[in-house]
Amino acid sequence: MIEIEIxxxxxxxxxxxxxxxxxxxxxxxxxxxxxxxNAPHRDFAQTDxxxxxxxxxxxxVLTYKGQKLDTISKTRxxxxxxxxxxxxxxILLALGFVASxxxxxxxxxxxxxxxxxxxDTVEGLGEFMEVEIVTESDNDAAKEKLFAFLEExxxxxxxxxxxxxxxxILKKQ
Amino acid sequence: MIEIEIxxxxxxxxxxxxxxxxxxxxxxxxxxxxxxxNAPHRDFAQTDxxxxxxxxxxxxVLTYKGQKLDTISKTRxxxxxxxxxxxxxxILLALGFVASxxxxxxxxxxxxxxxxxxxDTVEGLGEFMEVEIVTESDNDAAKEKLFAFLEExxxxxxxxxxxxxxxxILKKQ
Numbered sequence: 001m002i003e004i005e006i007x008x009x010x011x012x013x014x015x016x017x018x019x020x021x022x023x024x025x026x027x028x029x030x031x032x033x034x035x036x037x038n039a040p041h042r043d044f045a046q047t048d049x050x051x052x053x054x055x056x057x058x059x060x061v062l063t064y065k066g067q068k069l070d071t072i073s074k075t076r077x078x079x080x081x082x083x084x085x086x087x088x089x090x091i092l093l094a095l096g097f098v099a100s101x102x103x104x105x106x107x108x109x110x111x112x113x114x115x116x117x118x119x120d121t122v123e124g125l126g127e128f129m130e131v132e133i134v135t136e137s138d139n140d141a142a143k144e145k146l147f148a149f150l151e152e153x154x155x156x157x158x159x160x161x162x163x164x165x166x167x168x169i170l171k172k173q
Numbered sequence: 174m175i176e177i178e179i180x181x182x183x184x185x186x187x188x189x190x191x192x193x194x195x196x197x198x199x200x201x202x203x204x205x206x207x208x209x210x211n212a213p214h215r216d217f218a219q220t221d222x223x224x225x226x227x228x229x230x231x232x233x234v235l236t237y238k239g240q241k242l243d244t245i246s247k248t249r250x251x252x253x254x255x256x257x258x259x260x261x262x263x264i265l266l267a268l269g270f271v272a273s274x275x276x277x278x279x280x281x282x283x284x285x286x287x288x289x290x291x292x293d294t295v296e297g298l299g300e301f302m303e304v305e306i307v308t309e310s311d312n313d314a315a316k317e318k319l320f321a322f323l324e325e326x327x328x329x330x331x332x333x334x335x336x337x338x339x340x341x342i343l344k345k346q
Contacts, residue, residue: 039214039268039269040214041212041213041214041269042269049267051264051268062256062261062264064263064264064267064268066267077267079260079261079263079264079267080257080260080264081256081257081260081261081264082255082256082257083235083254083255083256084253084254084255087252087253087254088235088252088254090237090252091224091235091237091252091253091254094222094237094239094250094252095212095224095237096212096214096215
């Protein structure tokens with residue numbers, strides 16, 4: 001699966017009004033507590049990969065994200081599976097992986113046609129939005145569609161961010 | 174969790190009669206298709222660890238087994254979690270793990286007090302039995318109990334095997 005995703009810093013109050021006006025539907029609210037792991041055999045900060053156990057509304061999900069596939073979006077390969085969070089943490093530690101940081105956030109999710117819009121309130125960082133299309137393969141049409149959609153919401157391509165929340169938090173510390 | 178486990182080569186026909194005579198209860202039959210993975214940063218054949226995705230009756234389970242904790246049994250640390258098998262395979266491959274071998278077997282499971290008895294028919298290897306007690310920590314009392322139980326079944330300590338099915342299959346190839 002390829003996750004075509006663009007992120008920007010954005011005030012939620014204004015966005016919620018605009019999303020409602022354009023007919024986007026509210027889908028769910030999730031509380032994420034994410035722990036990121038680094039590998040014993042390569043440094044994910046260098047390779048631009050991510051391995052994460054997310055605890056969300058009582059469930060745990062293990063996610064691997066590959067390196068970004070272009071220079072304008074956060075498009076990357078992604079695999080995930082629901083897991084037993086504590087046992088998966090034990091497996092990763094036994095294999096030599098180390099916890100590298102935590103990200104806690106509230107995520108409000110909206111849908112508009114095939115676009116998913118998430119409004120993240122990240123502990124210690126503030127308000128962000130991400131727009132996302134999930135496809136079978138990397139494709140430019142989807143990216144153009146997302147940038148056009150952001151334009152409608154008043155967000156320009158140069159205002160978007162490719163830095164992860166984890167990187168921002170580690171930088172702040 | 175610690176899995177205190179002893180394995181021996183054993184003809185099932187004779188054992189089933191003895192288990193039934195001593196009042197052991199039949200618990201379940203499972204068809205296991207196991208794929209083992211080796212790590213990019215250390216060789217599990219050397220470190221005596223194991224990482225496996227087991228497909229059993231339509232479910233997938235990821236299991237890590239640490240190195241054996243003594244020289245007489247197969248006692249080792251073990252962590253496992255139910256997973257989406259295909260996505261977990263993709264995560265392991267993306268992280269640089271490599272599939273090192275497959276083991277297919279029919280497992281018939283019996284219980285006798287706190288002892289689990291499994292009769293394994295392993296593709297390409299034949300018939301085996303394992304006796305097992307799961308405890309919070311490594312302990313000699315449980316091992317003595319298992320060896321005494323095997324004695325009752327006519328299996329001596331020197332007839333037990335510490336080699337894994339995977340090692341036996343790789344050796345045969």
